[in-house]
Amino acid sequence: MKRSAPPLGAPLDDRATNIVVSLLERFWLSRVVRADYADERATRTPHDPMALVLTRREIVARDKDVVALTFSAPDGDVLPGWQPGGHLDLHLPSGRRRQYSLCGDPQDADRYRIAVRKIPAGGGGSLEMHDLRVGDTVTVRGPRNGFPFIPYERALYIAGGIGITPILPMVRAAQRLGADWHFVYCGRSAETIPFLDEIASWDPTRVTIRLDDEHGVPTADDLLGQAPAGGAVYVCGPPPMIETVRLNFDRSGAAALHFERFSAPPVRDGTPFEIELARTGDVLDVAADESVLDALVRHRPETAYSCRQGFCGTCRVAVLAGTPDHRENRLTAEERETSMLTCVSRSLTSRLVLDL
Ligand code: FES
Known part of the structure; x- marks a missing residue:
């Protein structure tokens, strides 16, 4: 079942129209970050947990370490709608919870597609995802979107490796809308980057593939050389790539930067401290360049994140x-008085005692 295509806005063709872009962006952000999506035909909402069945499993990288997984409702019902940049929260059979960007077609109303790179030394979620077989069921919440696609007339899309997943539907949407787009795709080698077959069907004059084993690690000019004056840049990939784009964006000539990380941001201005796990009395060191979560996972690999x-x-x-150094924008002031997010927040005191 296909949803109808989103409308194309008025042409946005010079810096003066950035006000329009800004208003448009605010409209999209207010709509998608807060409310997620609804489809009047769907009986489920993004807020309801949904049991979805894996209906298709495809290997999409030559090294066989990236699998694309398609899920549908067991009754074939219409699913809540989504826009490029949206993601799902998956609750895995083990109890792990992971977020994956949607990389299918938003107009497919009865299926969601995600892709997962196998990370043997990771927290186990990717291995569990790779072990799923057609017919298996997972619990899903969403879709939600913190990386919304805005229909700029001119945009550069940059992806590093598995960071292509939110970018894929954005580029497809840009094509569909007749926008002026360029796509820069980076990765370690042709063996490792997913969806090469699909990208081969795109206009080759709008696609640049940069492989580390052929060209070396991309420079800021490699990444941003095609940034459109007054247009937008979207980037998703590893932290060093995003940092390179962020630090050099101002001289690119583009007007708007949107990025999404696939992994933890680097720790800034970190100092070491200790955490005490109150229920066991264990005391763990948190190094200057690691998070509380890193220390917890090292001690207890089953720690949820x-x-x-x-x-x-x-x-x-x-x-x-102890006194946490809150480095997030999610918790309320009241919640911050008694709790912290261990993945980003640190400590203002030499020790934190946690209810663990
Ligand atoms: S893991 Fe998501 S807020 Fe910490």
Whole structure:
């Protein structure tokens, strides 16, 4: 079942129209970040947990370490709608919770597609995802969107490796809308980057593929050389790539930057401290360049987390003593008095006592 295509806004073709872009952006952000999506035909909402069945499993990278998974409702019902940049929260059979960007077609009303890179040394979520087989059921919440697509007339899309997942539907939407777009895709080698077959069907004059084993690590000019004057840049990939784009964006000539991290942001101005786990008495060191969550996972690999960026709330713990250095925007002032998000927040005191 197909949803109808989103409307194309008026042409946005010079810096003066950035006001329009800004208003448009505010409209989209207020709509998508807060409310997620509804589809009048869907009987489910993004707020309801949904049991979805895996209906298709495809290997989409030559090294076989990226799998694309398609989920549908067991009754084939219409699912809540989404826009490019949206993601799902998946609750895995083990109890792990992970977020994955949607990389299918938003107009497919009865299925969601995500893609997962296998990370053997990760927290186990990717291995569990790779072990799923057609017919297995997972619990899903969403879709939600913290990286919304805005129909700029001119945009550069940059992806690093599995960071292509939110970018794929954005580029498809830009094509569909007749926008002036360019796509820069970076990765370690042609073996490792997913969806090459699909990208091969795109206009090759609008696509630049940069592989580390052929061209070296991309420079700021490699990444931003095609940034459109007065247009937008979207980037998703590893932290060093995003930092390179962020630090050099001002001289690119583009007017708007949107980025999404796939992993924890680097710790800034970190100092070491200790955490005490009140229920066991264990005391763990938190190094200057690691998070409380890192220390917890090292000690207890089953520790629950998801986004590692301070917005999902999965890693929240109660603080019994000490003063956290809150580095997120999710918790209320009241919540901050008694708890913290261990993935990004640190300590203002030499020790925090956690209710763990
Ligand atoms: S893991 Fe998502 S807020 Fe910490």
